[in-house]
Amino acid sequence: MLEVTHLQKLYRTAETSFEALRDVHFTVAPGEFVCLVGPSGSGKTTLLKCMAGLMKPTSGTVRVADKAVAGPPEGLALVFQEYGRSLFPWLRIAENVELPLKELKIPGKERGARVAEALAHVGLENSARSYPWQLSGGMQQRVAIARAIAYRPDVLLMDEPFAAVDAQTRADLEDLVREIWRDLKITTLFVTHDIDEAVYLAERVIVLSSTPTIVQREMIIDLPSERDQLSTRALPRFSELRHDLYAEIQKAKTHSALTLTA
Amino acid sequence: MKAAQSILHTLALPVVLVATWWVVSFDSTNVYFPSLQRILQAFPATWLDGGMESRLVVDGFASVWRLLVGFVVATVIAVALGTLIGLLPRVRAYCEPTLELFRAIPGPVLVPIIGLFAGIGDTMKIIVVLLGCLWPILLNTVEGVRAVDSVMIDTAKSYRLSPRRRIVKLILPAASPQILAGMRQGLSVGIILMVISEMFAATNGLGFTVVQFQRNFALPEMWTGIIVLGLLGLVASVFFQIFESRSLRWYTGMRRAARDA
Amino acid sequence: MSNRLDTLPTFEVRVNTSALSRRRFRARGRATNTLLGCAGLLTVALIAQFLAPLGIVRAQDLPPTTVILAAFIDLLGEATMWMAVYDTIYVWAIGLVVASVAGIVVGVLLGSSEPLRRATSSTVEFLRPIPSVALVPLVVLVFGPRYESALVLVIYAAFWQVLVQTVYGVADVDPVVADTARSYRFSRWGVMRYVIWPTALPFVMTGIRLAATVALVLTVTAQLIIGTPGLGQSIALAESGGANARMYALVLITGLLGLAVNIVVRLVEKRVLAWHMSFRKDASE
Incomplete structure (x- = not known):
């Protein structure tokens, strides 16, 4: 569903260049939930922007639903970390969710039904007529998620979506994302720097190295698919995976394409 | 109770000031500063006599018409041009020094120049008002458009909003507080011009x-004119304030929410 | 381990050079922008040059650019023109200073007292939008074509800009900061000096910046309409004498003066606020 093939990104200036991505290569199967983790400064944002078609890679390709990405692809929805800056404050909640659907030329009646359904899914059916700034941070991020699922994307990209909300809200939102993934079978790629979050959410974790970035390791998360905050996190296997991933990230802090391929 | 108090606050000082004017000027013998009483006595005959033919209707309409047409046309041109310039860095670099120079020319000196081309009729006055209002609105629009949040722009791009929808639903609303600030400046310049x-x-x-x-030394009448x-x-x-608070309800709400948080 | 030692320094170097070249890149971008800007001015000059020869406008209405520039150069050699520039700056500067001082004093007074602010806000809102040009007939009668006429108009118009911004800035003081200052038993003067003034300063500067533009507009207006000495009067004279190239050249000079005013005021604002920023940083350390 999502194929990233030998992606390289050089930031070129007049005399020198800075290599953010060296050779990033991975795929995400249809209906899979993958978390992308890496130390800070590991080119996660660059990679995400290349996948979302907001930035052109220097070489390599990204394919979404078997179509090469050149510019923002069809069937891809992006949820940003900065919820406050991704919702339009002059539009009501329902209008924010509806706006991308208008671009898809969906008839009004169906639009309304999709908006209502998406808002119900994130538990905000009563806030349709509010403005984003009237809601808490966690609720605003729910709106951004509702906007994404009403769009019915093939691929859902989430860029550290819960980094700016408090711990309790974060746990609720993690469960919400799992539930949406299970119900709607949307292929999901979730970027995070939080190790616990990655293990709790994903079916598979991709670990990125420092810049110039390559994929350092992929880990299968073989936890039961029914997860909840208390029992899943208490499983011995959870601790093992968490431990492994932690060690891997520590390694990634000093590893890059230069050390790993040398 | 609260409403009564706020009315009192609003009216107290103006009433005191007008009363002071009345008392101080009451037995004024200074020709330039006639008593308020005489000014007010002169008012109806000067402005209201003649119904639809009165000065207030005829001259007032002529002035307001010039102001309104100039201001509205200036707003349309300035917002369209400003959006274009704000969105295209190269165009901005090309226009910026020229705009800075034209903006720096004080509006009133345009009056004789426009007079050369458009005579002294309505057209001249409308163009003068238009050119005066144009710069503050244009420059504010450019700034507003340039300052649109990058995450919002990425959001619009990633949902593949068409350029037209991006401008109508994102760029213009996001720039609207600044555009309206420019319009407010433009309006006061427009009245002066x-x-x-x-x-x-x-x-x-x-x-x-x-x-x-003034030329006929009709002093009380001149004072009524200053009042008009x-x-x-x-x-x-x-009127502008009503328009502004309606269009920016989201903005004031957002700012209040941010302040209270 | 040795690997790590190898890679880390190179990484550092890369970042540094890229930051450096980015600066160089930006400098190059600025050069392109300057070129583009000059091209823009040149375009306008070229269009104005050929509008009359092509018969689109009459030559007496818009003389070709070269003719206007010739008149411009002639003017630079005329003592009367420099006198007019001096007169214009003189009235503008005095008017702006008086209006700013008055605006700041009254603004701080009104802004720092909530009841006073509430009692006066309607009056301010009532008087502010009154176009100062409404006073033109009055000053013509009282002062005639003298400096005082222009000064009254300039001060009236500029005063409100400074006043409103100052009130806004003073009222913007964070109540927590004000309470803190009070709890440390700052004197009234101390609160004013260390809390209110630094907070209000950026607003005050905005007010002065707006006032500077308005002051120039009204200085020129008085010269044009009432005939007080200065560039506006020269323009009116050139116009009534049919010396249109001269009139355009004078308008250009007025525009350049306006440009100079904008640049100077922006520099002053930057200077004052830069000091203000470092002052604030010192205070917070």
């Missing part, structure tokens, strides 16, 4: 009428 162009050369309009009174001009400025400002 409307009056000046009428004082400089005209056959009707409020500015023309007031200068006529003041009221015009006030009414324009009130």
